[in-house]
Amino acid sequence: MKKILFLFMFFFLFSYVAVNKFTLGIIVFIVYMGFALLALKKGNTLNSVIDISFEYSKKSKVVLMIFIFVGALTASWLSSGTIPGIVYFGIKFINPGLFIFxxxxxxxxxxxxxxxxxxxxSTIGIALMAIARSGNINVNIVGAAIISGIYFGDRWSPLSSSANLVASLAGIDIYSNLKNMVKSMMIPYLLTSLFYIFLSRNYVLSTNExxxxxxxxxTYNLDIRFIFIPVASIVIFSLLRINVRISMGISIILASVIAVIIQKEELIxxxxxxxxxxxxxxxxxLEKIIKGGGVLSMLNASILIVISCSLVGIFEQLNILHYIKNKITNVKTRADLFRNTVIVSFITGMVGANQTIAVIMTENIVEKVYDEKKIERIHLAKDIENSAIVLPAIIPWNIACYLPCTMLGIGSIKFIPFAAYIYLIPICTYIYYRFILKEKEI
Known part of the structure; x- marks a missing residue:
């Protein structure tokens, strides 16, 4: 029964990506099929390949639930006037000569x-993109600035599931982890800010708005007593450390009520x-500015995560992670160790197509090397934060890149050269280990 169910799901998803010409989905499917055939060639049975693919695909359930909430949240904020309100007041108060910054x-x-x-x-990012489109500014540059900003918070926030995941895997306290990352964050953040100030001077938001x-x-009733309640609820619940799905769900309900009562939308x-x-x-x-969201908009991203999780199962079966682990053990300097961690992070980000998978796989591969070299766990956590957390954001088929690009309405490639913060985090960290750190040898 499991075999029939998996084969039916596989055939359905592949038919969907083929009919809709979803290029990234087709690529991930081809990669999966290639490694599945390799597993069969190595002596694994079809049943074992299907079993491990099915088991690992179920690991995507939590992420899929987040996708559903994100899609609904965006649509609810658009209909309630929350995002249009941010656009309206943003146009009035944001300096057009520093918009990218x-x-x-x-x-x-x-x-x-x-x-x-x-x-x-899915919230402030979409609103800023709407302002960008209304002001005829390069949306790929603005999208890059937004993606750089969202991964600042994803890397350095006590509420971040990614930061908490890294701290948990490394066996350290989340606040110790955040404190330890401050030094490696300051220079990249400053350089990124200067870069976006420079770009802002060359790409000015049109004031003909x-x-x-x-x-x-x-079109909207922009009563500030009501339209920003969904924003306030998200912030308050996040500060109270309430589960993100609960806070999103409540914000969706509040926004929907405001859409019906304040914006006079029909419930249906x-x-x-x-x-x-x-x-x-x-x-x-308003067609190009105020649009998007919905659960259906998350379908492509959902397909990517399901197949990528199945692919990780195949890697486990082929023992590929063990092979990579053996290749990175022979390092003599702190800079070499971090460089190898970056390489592993990029590989796991490419094959796993998901930030969480990249983090887990990277930690699993490199932790033994760090322990053998007597590197404290808090520094292991920092190195993973400076590699596996940020690098998936510039891998086009990785969910960490593809999903924000989908929500912002930009391509998942053209923004990459301008995503300065994503590059500067690992580059500055490597320079520190290579040229500044006193105890370079390990």
Missing amino acids: FSFLITSIIAFFLGSSFGTA NSISGLILN DVIKYLTLGFYKFNGTS
Whole structure:
């Protein structure tokens, strides 16, 4: 029965990505099939390949639940006037000559308080992108600034599931972990800010926004007593360390109520928005700015995570992780150790197609080397934060990259050259170990 169920699911998902010409999905499927055939060639039975693929695919359930909440949250904030309100007031108060920098600054602050890269991208990120589109600015650069900002918070927030995961795997206290990361964070953050200030001077937000502001004002009831309640609820619940799914769920309910009572939406329409996405303004000037979200918008990302989790199961069966582990043990300096950790992180980020999988696989591969070299666990955690947490954000088929790009409405490749913070974290860390650290030998 399990074999039939898995084969049916596999055939259905592959048919979907083929019919919809979902390139990344097709690539991941081909990679999976290639390694599955290799497993069969190595003497594994078809039943064992299906069993381990099925078991590992079930590990995606928690992430899939987050995807559902993120899709519904975005649509609810669009229909309630929350995101349009942020766009309206943002256009009025953000300095157009520093818009790219402010996009990075604002998202990094919000991501720190929310502790969620996806939650930040699906809320304030979408609002900033709407402003960018209304101001005819390069959306890939703005998207890069936003993605740099959301992974600042994902890496350095006591509420971040990623930061808590790393601390748990390394066996250390989360707050000790955050404190230990401050030094490696300051220089990259400053350099990234300077880079975005420079870009802001060359890519200025158009101030010819009166028509957009007027349309939003005429279309929505922008009563600030109500439209920002969904934002306030997310921030408050995050500070109280309430489970992110609960805080998102409550914010969705509040936004939906506001959409019905304040924005005069029909309940059946709000339910449709939550499911299919908010596409109310087709054929108008707001069409390209106020749209998106919905559970359905998360389908492609969900397929990627299911297949990538199955792929990790195949890797376990082929003992590939053990092979990689043997290749990185012979290091003599702290810089070499970190360099190998970065390489492993990039490989696991590519094959796992998911940040969580990359973190777990990287920690599993490198921890023995760190222990043998008598590197404290707190430094192991820092090195993973400076590699496996951020690098998946620039791997196009990794969920850490693909999903924020989907929510922001940008391609998952063109933004990469401008995502400065993602590069600078591992680069600055390596330079520190290579040239500044006193005890270079290990």
